[in-house]
Amino acid sequence: MFLPILCVFSLILSSHAAVQDFCVGDLAAPEGPAGYSCKKPANVTVDDFVFSGLGTAGNTSNLIKAAVTPAFASQFPGLNGLGLSIARLDLAVGGVVPMHTHPGGSEVLLVTQGSICAGFISSANTVYYKTLKKGDIMIFPQGLLHFQLNGGGIPSIAFVSFSSPQPGLQILDYALFGNDLPTELVVGTTFLDKAQVKKLKAVLGGTN
Structure with a gap:
């Protein structure tokens, strides 16, 4: 009777001993599929667990009039390996x-100022889409196409949390028209005409 209990207790102790409290990312080392390698504990400081960059508005003077300020593992190494991250979203009018x-x-996504139409x-x-007001929250499942746009006449702000320290990003418009994929292939796969594709490539920086 006591032997099985002792074995279970030993397993619990050994598994607990193998668990690390954290793995602060060593940003000087290459990033792999599982994230960054861990800093040596002696080199970890409280500043690795604090990020102060979300209090300042991002620069929305660009084509989409939007700015995302990320606090991902590459900016906030304390997140490395923890399965979460956060960012600030600023949307100018339009x-x-x-x-x-x-x-x-x-x-x-949590709206903190203005309104945002998201879906x-x-x-x-x-x-699935709705215009969100201050205090509203909306979720976007992993890998699905989604969007956000300013839903009113004042600048909008939201804070966005992710279930990954490096969620990745692929914007559909830039994926189609912001690279050197030949125009003929874009035409053939989107049903747009050649003039439309060339116009969008010119706007978004694509070639060919």
């Missing part, structure tokens, strides 16, 4: 974050 995906994590498209092509 600002938009075009259709995009985060292949590495799901997203929770996502399921893999069955069902659309």
